[in-house]
Amino acid sequence: MEFTLRQLAELLGGKVEGDENVKVNRLDKIQEGKPGGISFLANEKYETYLYQTAASAVIVSEGFKPTKSYQTNLIWVKDAYSSFTQILETYSQFTKASFQGVEEPSYMDPSSQIGDGHYRGAFSYIGKNSHIGNQVKIHPHAYIGNQVKIGDNCIIHPGAKICDGTVIGNHCEIHPGAVIGSDGFGFAPQEDGSYKAIPQIGNVILEDWVSIGANVTVDCATMGSTIIRKGAKIDNLVQIAHNVIIGDNTVIAAQAGVSGSSELGKNCVIAGKAGIVGHIKIADQTTVGANTGVIKSIRKPGQTIFGYIGMEMKQFLKSYSIFKNLEDLESRIKELEKKP
Numbered sequence: 001m002e003f004t005l006r007q008l009a010e011l012l013g014g015k016v017e018g019d020e021n022v023k024v025n026r027l028d029k030i031q032e033g034k035p036g037g038i039s040f041l042a043n044e045k046y047e048t049y050l051y052q053t054a055a056s057a058v059i060v061s062e063g064f065k066p067t068k069s070y071q072t073n074l075i076w077v078k079d080a081y082s083s084f085t086q087i088l089e090t091y092s093q094f095t096k097a098s099f100q101g102v103e104e105p106s107y108m109d110p111s112s113q114i115g116d117g118h119y120r121g122a123f124s125y126i127g128k129n130s131h132i133g134n135q136v137k138i139h140p141h142a143y144i145g146n147q148v149k150i151g152d153n154c155i156i157h158p159g160a161k162i163c164d165g166t167v168i169g170n171h172c173e174i175h176p177g178a179v180i181g182s183d184g185f186g187f188a189p190q191e192d193g194s195y196k197a198i199p200q201i202g203n204v205i206l207e208d209w210v211s212i213g214a215n216v217t218v219d220c221a222t223m224g225s226t227i228i229r230k231g232a233k234i235d236n237l238v239q240i241a242h243n244v245i246i247g248d249n250t251v252i253a254a255q256a257g258v259s260g261s262s263e264l265g266k267n268c269v270i271a272g273k274a275g276i277v278g279h280i281k282i283a284d285q286t287t288v289g290a291n292t293g294v295i296k297s298i299r300k301p302g303q304t305i306f307g308y309i310g311m312e313m314k315q316f317l318k319s320y321s322i323f324k325n326l327e328d329l330e331s332r333i334k335e336l337e338k339k340p
Helices: 005-012 044-050 080-097 313-323 326-338
Strands: 015-017 037-041 057-061 073-077 179-182 187-189 195-197 203-206 217-219 225-228 304-306
Touching: 005 015, 005 057, 005 073, 005 080, 037 044, 037 080, 057 080, 073 080, 179 203, 203 217, 217 225, 304 313
Parallel strands: 037 057, 057 073, 179 217, 203 225
Antiparallel strands: 015 073, 187 195
16 A cells, blocks of 8 residues: 555645655654655654654654755644544554455354355354344354354454454454453362352453453443443453443453452553452542553542552552661661660
């Protein structure tokens, strides 16, 4: 694919500084820019590369003020990061459109239905009584079980597993290796110390515009549904346990885990390796820092929680200023105890 800078500026609502007839056919990092590529500058840490890059064009924000001369063409836009994201989305749509039809061998049970414009990759599988919408792309080795419902414009990447009874809305994306609807971790302790598996008869519901990262596991509910609500984004290697509810537009970074029956509010940010215990509620707009352990409900919206045992951030920092000096304080106390 090839575009002129004028075409891109029209797409982005921006203005070209330089030769608007220059053509680009590739997206480059600004530090790796070469002729024929287009980059963007949204972080001042990378400003120095603007004056060095060989990229044919760089997208910059209206408020940016260069401090040195540069050789590349510029596209001035309201927000460089958002504009470059828009280009990526456009590029992605062109790429997705190339996947059409059915590759063999693949299997779909005769009782299942699939809409127009779909793609079924080689070795993909669709079980019984499943209903799949229009423009859905099912890549090679993807598995879709029985009685699954998938809306329009979804992408199921290679090796993803969608287990029985799962309901997926429109515009969702399931990345490679993700497992949606596996059994929840339910075991009843027995008198002899062993554990007996509790049947997990619920399902998983993903609402519209949900993104599930690679190798994520979302467990089905014991009863009822595990629910990931509209616009939520789940990074790679995240565990969502049975009967969890994730609120609208909440984002969860890699290696975090949410234990059973906990409920996260809207617009929360859960950083990498955070752990959330079961049966608690987290208020809207809560930020949970990396490696934080949340062991009780967070009722007040908008807080930042940080620390091995999660607490309000200001409280943690005050406590940290004390416990980081505990060794010195202990020595001083022992010296004082020696005095008559």
